[in-house]
Amino acid sequence: xxxxxxEEHLRQRRADLLKAAVAVFMERGYERTTMKHVMEAAGVSRxxxxxxxxxxxxxxxxxxxxxxxxxxxxxxRMLEEASSYWNLLLKVMFGGETVxxxxxxxxxxxxxxxFITGRNDERRRIYGEKRxxxxxxxxxxxxxxxxxSGEFSDYYEGELVARSIVTFFDGLALDHxxxxxxxxxxxxxxxxxxxxxxxxxxxxxx
Amino acid sequence: xxxxxxEEHLRQRRADLLKAAVAVFMERGYERTTMKHVMEAAGVSRxxxxxxxxxxxxxxxxxxxxxxxxxxxxxxRMLEEASSYWNLLLKVMFGGETVxxxxxxxxxxxxxxxFITGRNDERRRIYGEKRxxxxxxxxxxxxxxxxxSGEFSDYYEGELVARSIVTFFDGLALDHxxxxxxxxxxxxxxxxxxxxxxxxxxxxxx
Numbered sequence: 256x257x258x259x260x261x262e263e264h265l266r267q268r269r270a271d272l273l274k275a276a277v278a279v280f281m282e283r284g285y286e287r288t289t290m291k292h293v294m295e296a297a298g299v300s301r302x303x304x305x306x307x308x309x310x311x312x313x314x315x316x317x318x319x320x321x322x323x324x325x326x327x328x329x330x331x332r333m334l335e336e337a338s339s340y341w342n343l344l345l346k347v348m349f350g351g352e353t354v355x356x357x358x359x360x361x362x363x364x365x366x367x368x369x370f371i372t373g374r375n376d377e378r379r380r381i382y383g384e385k386r387x388x389x390x391x392x393x394x395x396x397x398x399x400x401x402x403x404s405g406e407f408s409d410y411y412e413g414e415l416v417a418r419s420i421v422t423f424f425d426g427l428a429l430d431h432x433x434x435x436x437x438x439x440x441x442x443x444x445x446x447x448x449x450x451x452x453x454x455x456x457x458x459x460x461x
Numbered sequence: 462x463x464x465x466x467x468e469e470h471l472r473q474r475r476a477d478l479l480k481a482a483v484a485v486f487m488e489r490g491y492e493r494t495t496m497k498h499v500m501e502a503a504g505v506s507r508x509x510x511x512x513x514x515x516x517x518x519x520x521x522x523x524x525x526x527x528x529x530x531x532x533x534x535x536x537x538r539m540l541e542e543a544s545s546y547w548n549l550l551l552k553v554m555f556g557g558e559t560v561x562x563x564x565x566x567x568x569x570x571x572x573x574x575x576f577i578t579g580r581n582d583e584r585r586r587i588y589g590e591k592r593x594x595x596x597x598x599x600x601x602x603x604x605x606x607x608x609x610s611g612e613f614s615d616y617y618e619g620e621l622v623a624r625s626i627v628t629f630f631d632g633l634a635l636d637h638x639x640x641x642x643x644x645x646x647x648x649x650x651x652x653x654x655x656x657x658x659x660x661x662x663x664x665x666x667x
Contacts, residue, residue, distance in 0.1 A: 284581075286578070364580070367577055367635070368577055368578065370639045371573055371574055371577050371578075371635070371638065371639065372492070372574065372577075372578060374570070374638055374639050375490075380639070380640075383639045383640065384640055384641070384644065387636065387639075387640055387644065411653070411656075415646070415649055415650070415653055416653070418646060418649075418650055418653075419629075419650060419653050419654070419657070421632070421636070422629055422632035422633055422636060422650055423625075423628055423629055423632055424632070425631075425632035425635045425636055426627070426628035426629055426630070426631035426632030426633070426635065427628055427632070429573070429577070429631045429632065429635050430593065430627070430628060430631055432577060432580055433576045433577065433580050433586070433589045433593075434586075434589065434590055434593055435590070438590065438593065440621070440624060443621055443624075444621070444624055444625060444628055447617070447621055447622070447624075447625050447661075448625070450617075450661070451625070451657040451660070451661065454657070454660040454661070455653075455656070455657065455660070
């Protein structure tokens with residue numbers, strides 16, 4: 256018999272550890288978090304954490320991976336039953352909502368720190384590329400599907416429009432990490448991006 | 462008599478030190494540069510460098526400041542004699558050229574590192590805000606002048622359009638610092654931004 260219960264248990268344990276880690280990284284950022292902080296937050300022993308993650312880098316990558324993969328899978332699912340690709344694009348951009356709010360991904364600052372300070376590290380570079388590609392592909396798929404259906408204009412290459420979304424969000428995350436909330440005007444800027452996309456994709460304002 | 466020669470000499474000496482420092486920061490980034498590296502590159506003694514700059518942070522801020530102030534002054538000068546605000550905006554965005562190229566500011570990666578790793582440091586935060594405001598004001602002035610003259614549509618608030626330029630460039634700088642050149646497609650993305658701005662400002666394609 257396959258050890259079903261045990262496998263399920265391990266998966267749940269790992270998920271709990273990731274959840275605790277997310278909270279710690281959000282609060283402290285990447286550099287100032289230690290494995291000990293995560294052990295304390297999760298209420299596990301040293302062995303209980305290292306059994307799942309070899310080090311802090313490994314743990315942080317697992318956190319990022321889980322979030323992005325969930326989002327990629329959800330997009331694929333929603334693509335199959337989309338009645339409006341524009342609505343789907345907004346949902347994908349603003350996490351469930353179809354209107355921008357002033358909320359930023361609370362892990363954005365830690366992620367920036369992780370990739371910027373590690374930019375000369377080969378492994379982290381490769382990992383950064385993988386993430387960029389996966390993030391890009393989420394927007395690209397929706398835009399290309401909308402173009403293929405005729406809902407969006409194909410005047411601009413879908414991939415390039417997708418890339419401009421990633422660039423804009425990366426810039427917002429950066430400025431948000433450095434500047435006080437009211438300076439960046441996240442909501443107004445997100446609405447500006449939505450308007451840019453409407454113009455580029457030929458979506459009428461309604 | 463005022464010590465004119467001496468003052469001029471000091472100013473020149475400081476300019477030479479800044480020039481040497483720029484080259485070192487470009488090559489090594491912020492974190493991995495030391496004052497010793499700069500002394501060696503400039504061919505000065507310890508005292509010769511510390512006479513002008515108290516520490517590495519002070520030196521890097523002076524480097525950034527000089528570049529941004531030059532650019533702000535130049536914009537003010539060009540604003541007075543502009544015949545096309547659209548051309549001026551492109552010049553300001555792409556540093557003299559009116560068409561985007563694939564070149565990024567070679568100090569961009571060091572700047573990102575400087576502000577991201579120092580985001581919990583009060584002094585650096587305040588300094589980051591000052592820089593953001595100055596950068597923003599350069600684009601804002603040109604856009605608002607173009608709107609006042611009737612060359613640009615004033616459908617969108619000029620400050621918000623200016624902000625979207627800063628956000629986009631910050632995102633490009635970030636992605637460029639982390640990813641290989643060919644991944645980011647800097648030139649194509651810059652052209653995309655130019656098109657977004659044309660649409661937002663009602664500039665006809667000609």
